[in-house]
Amino acid sequence: MLPEELSLLAASMGEPPFRGKQLFSWIQARGVVDPSAMTNLSKAFRERVASVDLAWPARIGQALRAADGTRKLEIVLRDGCAVETVLIPERDKLTQCLSTQVGCAVHCAFCRSGHNGLARNLTAGEIVAQVHLARAAYLPEETLRNVVLMGVGEPLHNLENVLRAVAVLEHADGANLSSRRVTLSTVGIPRGIDRLGEATHGRVALAISLHAADDDTRAFLVPGAKAGVAEIVEALRRYPLPSRRRFTIEYVMVKGVNDSDGAARRLAKLLAPLKVKVNLLPLNPHDLTDLMAPDDDRVAAFQQILIDKGLSVFLRKRRGADIGAACGQLLAVRPSS
Ligand code: SAH
Numbered sequence: 443m444l445p446e447e448l449s450l451l452a453a454s455m456g457e458p459p460f461r462g463k464q465l466f467s468w469i470q471a472r473g474v475v476d477p478s479a480m481t482n483l484s485k486a487f488r489e490r491v492a493s494v495d496l497a498w499p500a501r502i503g504q505a506l507r508a509a510d511g512t513r514k515l516e517i518v519l520r521d522g523c524a525v526e527t528v529l530i531p532e533r534d535k536l537t538q539c540l541s542t543q544v545g546c547a548v549h550c551a552f553c554r555s556g557h558n559g560l561a562r563n564l565t566a567g568e569i570v571a572q573v574h575l576a577r578a579a580y581l582p583e584e585t586l587r588n589v590v591l592m593g594v595g596e597p598l599h600n601l602e603n604v605l606r607a608v609a610v611l612e613h614a615d616g617a618n619l620s621s622r623r624v625t626l627s628t629v630g631i632p633r634g635i636d637r638l639g640e641a642t643h644g645r646v647a648l649a650i651s652l653h654a655a656d657d658d659t660r661a662f663l664v665p666g667a668k669a670g671v672a673e674i675v676e677a678l679r680r681y682p683l684p685s686r687r688r689f690t691i692e693y694v695m696v697k698g699v700n701d702s703d704g705a706a707r708r709l710a711k712l713l714a715p716l717k718v719k720v721n722l723l724p725l726n727p728h729d730l731t732d733l734m735a736p737d738d739d740r741v742a743a744f745q746q747i748l749i750d751k752g753l754s755v756f757l758r759k760r761r762g763a764d765i766g767a768a769c770g771q772l773l774a775v776r777p778s779s
Pocket residue numbers: 550552553554591592593594595596597627628629649650651692693694723724725726727728769770771
């Protein structure tokens with residue numbers, strides 16, 4: 443809940459509205475959900491609050507640590523479903539990768555997360571809880587700097603809950619994350635992109651998992667995406683991108699599928715009218731795909747073509763692959779599976 447909603451709750455208990463703001467700070471700034479620890483509230487109010495279920499709607503299951511310091515936490519939900527969240531350190535600054543759905547309906551050819559389809563959306567509380575529960579896995583000097591909605595799920599298929607979660611995480615009286623430090627990654631759903639732009643005034647950073655500049659190749663790699671690449675480009679042109687900001691275009695490189703010189707030239711042409719940086723992700727292997735990453739020299743040649751066409755291109759560092767925490771390796775579990 444947002445502070446104004448907690449104020450209504452406080453009011454319904456006969457308390458002044460500012461109690462709502464105090465509750466919000468305890469929960470969202472300090473991560474405290476036990477009313478008996480909320481020492482600036484009256485004893486009577488604490489007792490009344492104890493009748494409300496404030497506990498996080500999830501708990502941490504298995505926790506793994508990779509050789510490079512990346513941590514993967516299993517987030518077990520109350521109905522027995524589970525997703526994963528990842529903490530990626532860069533010195534003392536953490537980037538946290540959040541999941542937004544249990545499974546995914548898009549079925550990307552190279553991705554493990556959607557292999558069993560979609561079980562359900564995460565609630566806003568389940569998305570926010572990932573941030574607070576993961577604090578237990580921080581090192582003492584670490585602080586959270588960036589949040590990326592790049593875990594299990596397609597965020598634009600669960601946009602209203604994602605927007606609520608972002609509003610809670612950004613609130614100055616709570617975790618106070620800057621929206622410029624929140625990135626939403628999507629396969630590119632034009633209506634969802636429009637709604638996101640409208641709701642956040644373009645402040646949430648947008649990453650598009652494009653993977654191909656032509657619709658045939660894209661239909662093979664991202665079968666659940668309905669929009670053509672031209673429609674996605676149109677949606678990006680409408681997006682209220684703040685000045686000095688750019689879109690990120692994610693491109694998983696798959697050997698023999700989308701890694702040719704011609705594919706690079708088509709990509710450069712498609713992206714020419716947009717303010718973008720390109721993130722190349724050589725495919726991370728896992729047990730549920732036979733697709734492979736191109737050789738390093740193929741990746742380098744592809745990258746060079748894009749650079750020669752004037753694009754900024756970055757190779758995404760593979761993090762946490764030894765614990766299955768890299769892009770495309772995360773898993774969703776349903777109670778029966
Ligand atoms: N569903 C959203 C959020 C997931 S973000 C989206 O598709 O954008 C995770 C990123 O990892 C996406 O760009 C996705 O395409 C990429 N990815 C999936 N499987 C991968 C793999 N095996 N290797 C590298 N990247 C992968």
